[in-house]
Amino acid sequence: MSADQDELGVNVRKWRVRRRWTLRQLSEATGLSESFLSQFERGLTQASIASLRSITDALGITFGELFETDAASGARVLRQQARPSLPFGDDAMKYLITPKSLDHLEVFSVKFEKGGSTGPEQYTHGDSEELLVVQEGAVKLELLSDVFLLEQQDTIVFRSSVPHRVVNVHPGSSEVLWIISPPSH
Known part of the structure:
Protein backbone atom coordinates (compact mmCIF):
# COMPACT_ATOMS: atom_id res chain seq x y z
CA MET A 1 0.00 0.00 0.00
CA SER A 2 1.13 3.55 -0.66
CA ALA A 3 2.00 6.04 2.06
CA ASP A 4 -1.02 8.12 0.95
CA GLN A 5 -3.36 5.18 1.60
CA ASP A 6 -1.73 4.60 5.00
CA GLU A 7 -2.23 8.29 5.83
CA LEU A 8 -5.94 8.10 4.97
CA GLY A 9 -6.43 5.27 7.45
CA VAL A 10 -4.53 7.19 10.12
CA ASN A 11 -6.70 10.24 9.45
CA VAL A 12 -9.92 8.21 9.70
CA ARG A 13 -8.78 6.90 13.07
CA LYS A 14 -7.87 10.45 14.18
CA TRP A 15 -11.34 11.75 13.26
CA ARG A 16 -13.06 8.74 14.84
CA VAL A 17 -11.14 9.22 18.10
CA ARG A 18 -11.91 12.97 18.09
CA ARG A 19 -15.59 12.06 17.92
CA ARG A 20 -15.03 9.57 20.76
CA TRP A 21 -16.47 6.83 18.60
CA THR A 22 -15.63 3.16 18.78
CA LEU A 23 -15.05 1.10 15.66
CA ARG A 24 -18.49 -0.40 16.28
CA GLN A 25 -20.15 3.04 16.24
CA LEU A 26 -18.41 3.97 12.99
CA SER A 27 -19.36 0.59 11.54
CA GLU A 28 -23.02 1.11 12.44
CA ALA A 29 -22.99 4.65 10.99
CA THR A 30 -21.36 3.60 7.70
CA GLY A 31 -22.55 0.04 7.13
CA LEU A 32 -18.91 -1.02 6.78
CA SER A 33 -17.64 -3.90 8.92
CA GLU A 34 -15.57 -3.28 12.05
CA SER A 35 -12.95 -5.64 10.67
CA PHE A 36 -12.62 -3.65 7.42
CA LEU A 37 -12.46 -0.33 9.30
CA SER A 38 -9.80 -1.64 11.67
CA GLN A 39 -7.68 -2.94 8.80
CA PHE A 40 -8.10 0.32 6.89
CA GLU A 41 -7.08 2.44 9.89
CA ARG A 42 -3.95 0.28 10.29
CA GLY A 43 -3.04 0.54 6.60
CA LEU A 44 -3.67 -3.13 5.84
CA THR A 45 -6.33 -2.56 3.18
CA GLN A 46 -7.54 0.14 0.83
CA ALA A 47 -10.92 1.87 0.78
CA SER A 48 -13.02 2.65 -2.27
CA ILE A 49 -14.28 6.16 -2.97
CA ALA A 50 -17.77 5.00 -1.94
CA SER A 51 -16.42 3.70 1.39
CA LEU A 52 -14.50 6.94 1.99
CA ARG A 53 -17.67 8.93 1.24
CA SER A 54 -19.62 6.82 3.77
CA ILE A 55 -16.91 7.43 6.36
CA THR A 56 -16.74 11.20 5.83
CA ASP A 57 -20.54 11.50 5.88
CA ALA A 58 -20.73 9.52 9.14
CA LEU A 59 -17.96 11.57 10.78
CA GLY A 60 -19.45 14.85 9.57
CA ILE A 61 -16.33 15.99 7.75
CA THR A 62 -15.65 17.02 4.20
CA PHE A 63 -13.78 14.80 1.79
CA GLY A 64 -10.95 17.36 1.77
CA GLU A 65 -10.62 17.26 5.57
CA LEU A 66 -9.89 13.56 5.34
CA PHE A 67 -6.72 14.39 3.37
CA GLU A 68 -5.51 17.19 5.68
CA THR A 69 -2.49 16.42 7.80
CA ASP A 70 -1.69 18.11 11.09
CA ALA A 71 1.71 18.93 12.47
CA ALA A 72 3.28 16.16 14.57
CA SER A 73 2.20 18.11 17.67
CA GLY A 74 -1.44 18.12 16.54
CA ALA A 75 -1.37 21.91 16.20
CA ARG A 76 -3.58 23.51 13.54
CA VAL A 77 -3.10 27.07 12.33
CA LEU A 78 -5.79 29.40 11.03
CA ARG A 79 -4.23 32.51 9.55
Whole structure:
Protein backbone atom coordinates (compact mmCIF):
# COMPACT_ATOMS: atom_id res chain seq x y z
CA MET A 1 0.00 0.00 0.00
CA SER A 2 1.13 3.55 -0.66
CA ALA A 3 2.00 6.04 2.06
CA ASP A 4 -1.02 8.12 0.95
CA GLN A 5 -3.36 5.18 1.60
CA ASP A 6 -1.73 4.60 5.00
CA GLU A 7 -2.23 8.29 5.83
CA LEU A 8 -5.94 8.10 4.97
CA GLY A 9 -6.43 5.27 7.45
CA VAL A 10 -4.53 7.19 10.12
CA ASN A 11 -6.70 10.24 9.45
CA VAL A 12 -9.92 8.21 9.70
CA ARG A 13 -8.78 6.90 13.07
CA LYS A 14 -7.87 10.45 14.18
CA TRP A 15 -11.34 11.75 13.26
CA ARG A 16 -13.06 8.74 14.84
CA VAL A 17 -11.14 9.22 18.10
CA ARG A 18 -11.91 12.97 18.09
CA ARG A 19 -15.59 12.06 17.92
CA ARG A 20 -15.03 9.57 20.76
CA TRP A 21 -16.47 6.83 18.60
CA THR A 22 -15.63 3.16 18.78
CA LEU A 23 -15.05 1.10 15.66
CA ARG A 24 -18.49 -0.40 16.28
CA GLN A 25 -20.15 3.04 16.24
CA LEU A 26 -18.41 3.97 12.99
CA SER A 27 -19.36 0.59 11.54
CA GLU A 28 -23.02 1.11 12.44
CA ALA A 29 -22.99 4.65 10.99
CA THR A 30 -21.36 3.60 7.70
CA GLY A 31 -22.55 0.04 7.13
CA LEU A 32 -18.91 -1.02 6.78
CA SER A 33 -17.64 -3.90 8.92
CA GLU A 34 -15.57 -3.28 12.05
CA SER A 35 -12.95 -5.64 10.67
CA PHE A 36 -12.62 -3.65 7.42
CA LEU A 37 -12.46 -0.33 9.30
CA SER A 38 -9.80 -1.64 11.67
CA GLN A 39 -7.68 -2.94 8.80
CA PHE A 40 -8.10 0.32 6.89
CA GLU A 41 -7.08 2.44 9.89
CA ARG A 42 -3.95 0.28 10.29
CA GLY A 43 -3.04 0.54 6.60
CA LEU A 44 -3.67 -3.13 5.84
CA THR A 45 -6.33 -2.56 3.18
CA GLN A 46 -7.54 0.14 0.83
CA ALA A 47 -10.92 1.87 0.78
CA SER A 48 -13.02 2.65 -2.27
CA ILE A 49 -14.28 6.16 -2.97
CA ALA A 50 -17.77 5.00 -1.94
CA SER A 51 -16.42 3.70 1.39
CA LEU A 52 -14.50 6.94 1.99
CA ARG A 53 -17.67 8.93 1.24
CA SER A 54 -19.62 6.82 3.77
CA ILE A 55 -16.91 7.43 6.36
CA THR A 56 -16.74 11.20 5.83
CA ASP A 57 -20.54 11.50 5.88
CA ALA A 58 -20.73 9.52 9.14
CA LEU A 59 -17.96 11.57 10.78
CA GLY A 60 -19.45 14.85 9.57
CA ILE A 61 -16.33 15.99 7.75
CA THR A 62 -15.65 17.02 4.20
CA PHE A 63 -13.78 14.80 1.79
CA GLY A 64 -10.95 17.36 1.77
CA GLU A 65 -10.62 17.26 5.57
CA LEU A 66 -9.89 13.56 5.34
CA PHE A 67 -6.72 14.39 3.37
CA GLU A 68 -5.51 17.19 5.68
CA THR A 69 -2.49 16.42 7.80
CA ASP A 70 -1.69 18.11 11.09
CA ALA A 71 1.71 18.93 12.47
CA ALA A 72 3.28 16.16 14.57
CA SER A 73 2.20 18.11 17.67
CA GLY A 74 -1.44 18.12 16.54
CA ALA A 75 -1.37 21.91 16.20
CA ARG A 76 -3.58 23.51 13.54
CA VAL A 77 -3.10 27.07 12.33
CA LEU A 78 -5.79 29.40 11.03
CA ARG A 79 -4.23 32.51 9.55
CA GLN A 80 -6.04 35.81 10.12
CA GLN A 81 -6.53 36.41 6.39
CA ALA A 82 -8.08 32.92 6.03
CA ARG A 83 -10.65 33.30 8.82
CA PRO A 84 -14.17 32.56 7.64
CA SER A 85 -16.46 35.55 8.14
CA LEU A 86 -20.14 36.22 7.80
CA PRO A 87 -22.53 39.10 8.40
CA PHE A 88 -24.10 38.77 11.84
CA GLY A 89 -27.27 40.47 13.06
CA ASP A 90 -27.48 44.18 12.32
CA ASP A 91 -24.25 46.00 11.38
CA ALA A 92 -21.99 43.28 12.75
CA MET A 93 -19.46 40.85 11.29
CA LYS A 94 -18.55 37.47 12.79
CA TYR A 95 -15.07 35.93 12.29
CA LEU A 96 -14.27 32.30 13.18
CA ILE A 97 -11.02 32.22 15.16
CA THR A 98 -10.73 28.50 15.88
CA PRO A 99 -9.54 26.14 13.16
CA LYS A 100 -12.31 23.86 11.88
CA SER A 101 -13.12 20.59 13.51
CA LEU A 102 -12.68 21.38 17.17
CA ASP A 103 -15.23 19.23 18.95
CA HIS A 104 -15.44 21.05 22.27
CA LEU A 105 -14.75 24.71 21.60
CA GLU A 106 -15.60 27.41 19.10
CA VAL A 107 -14.29 30.97 19.24
CA PHE A 108 -15.54 33.94 17.24
CA SER A 109 -14.49 37.55 17.13
CA VAL A 110 -17.53 39.75 16.49
CA LYS A 111 -17.16 43.35 15.42
CA PHE A 112 -20.24 45.50 15.99
CA GLU A 113 -20.37 48.79 14.12
CA LYS A 114 -21.95 51.84 15.79
CA GLY A 115 -25.49 50.80 16.80
CA GLY A 116 -24.89 47.20 15.65
CA SER A 117 -26.42 44.19 17.38
CA THR A 118 -27.00 40.45 17.06
CA GLY A 119 -30.43 41.30 15.66
CA PRO A 120 -33.73 42.90 16.65
CA GLU A 121 -34.78 40.09 19.03
CA GLN A 122 -33.25 37.77 21.61
CA TYR A 123 -32.40 34.31 20.28
CA THR A 124 -31.27 30.88 21.50
CA HIS A 125 -29.26 28.03 20.00
CA GLY A 126 -28.47 24.67 21.56
CA ASP A 127 -27.51 24.43 25.24
CA SER A 128 -23.83 25.31 25.35
CA GLU A 129 -21.83 27.51 27.69
CA GLU A 130 -20.97 30.89 26.21
CA LEU A 131 -18.31 33.30 27.40
CA LEU A 132 -18.20 36.86 26.11
CA VAL A 133 -15.06 38.97 26.51
CA VAL A 134 -15.36 42.61 25.48
CA GLN A 135 -12.13 43.39 23.63
CA GLU A 136 -12.95 46.98 22.62
CA GLY A 137 -15.81 49.39 23.25
CA ALA A 138 -18.90 48.54 25.30
CA VAL A 139 -21.92 46.30 24.75
CA LYS A 140 -25.22 45.62 26.41
CA LEU A 141 -26.14 41.94 26.89
CA GLU A 142 -29.83 41.21 27.29
CA LEU A 143 -30.52 37.83 28.98
CA LEU A 144 -34.28 37.36 29.26
CA SER A 145 -35.27 40.40 31.37
CA ASP A 146 -31.75 40.97 32.80
CA VAL A 147 -29.51 43.60 31.18
CA PHE A 148 -25.73 43.73 31.65
CA LEU A 149 -23.50 46.64 30.58
CA LEU A 150 -20.09 45.24 29.67
CA GLU A 151 -17.05 47.40 29.05
CA GLN A 152 -13.56 46.66 27.77
CA GLN A 153 -12.10 43.47 29.32
CA ASP A 154 -15.37 42.61 31.13
CA THR A 155 -16.52 38.99 30.80
CA ILE A 156 -19.80 37.16 31.29
CA VAL A 157 -20.83 33.50 31.10
CA PHE A 158 -24.33 32.22 30.22
CA ARG A 159 -26.13 29.30 28.56
CA SER A 160 -26.94 29.54 24.85
CA SER A 161 -30.40 28.13 25.66
CA VAL A 162 -31.25 31.38 27.50
CA PRO A 163 -32.70 34.00 25.11
CA HIS A 164 -30.00 36.62 24.55
CA ARG A 165 -29.10 39.64 22.46
CA VAL A 166 -25.96 41.82 22.27
CA VAL A 167 -26.10 45.52 21.35
CA ASN A 168 -23.17 47.88 20.81
CA VAL A 169 -23.64 50.87 23.14
CA HIS A 170 -20.25 52.46 22.44
CA PRO A 171 -20.14 55.62 20.29
CA GLY A 172 -17.82 53.79 17.86
CA SER A 173 -17.41 50.13 17.03
CA SER A 174 -17.07 47.37 19.64
CA GLU A 175 -15.37 44.01 19.41
CA VAL A 176 -16.34 40.92 21.42
CA LEU A 177 -14.58 37.58 21.74
CA TRP A 178 -17.32 34.93 21.81
CA ILE A 179 -16.37 31.49 23.15
CA ILE A 180 -18.87 28.60 22.90
CA SER A 181 -18.39 25.16 24.43
CA PRO A 182 -19.32 22.78 23.00
CA PRO A 183 -20.03 24.36 19.60
CA SER A 184 -23.76 24.61 18.94
CA HIS A 185 -24.13 23.87 15.24
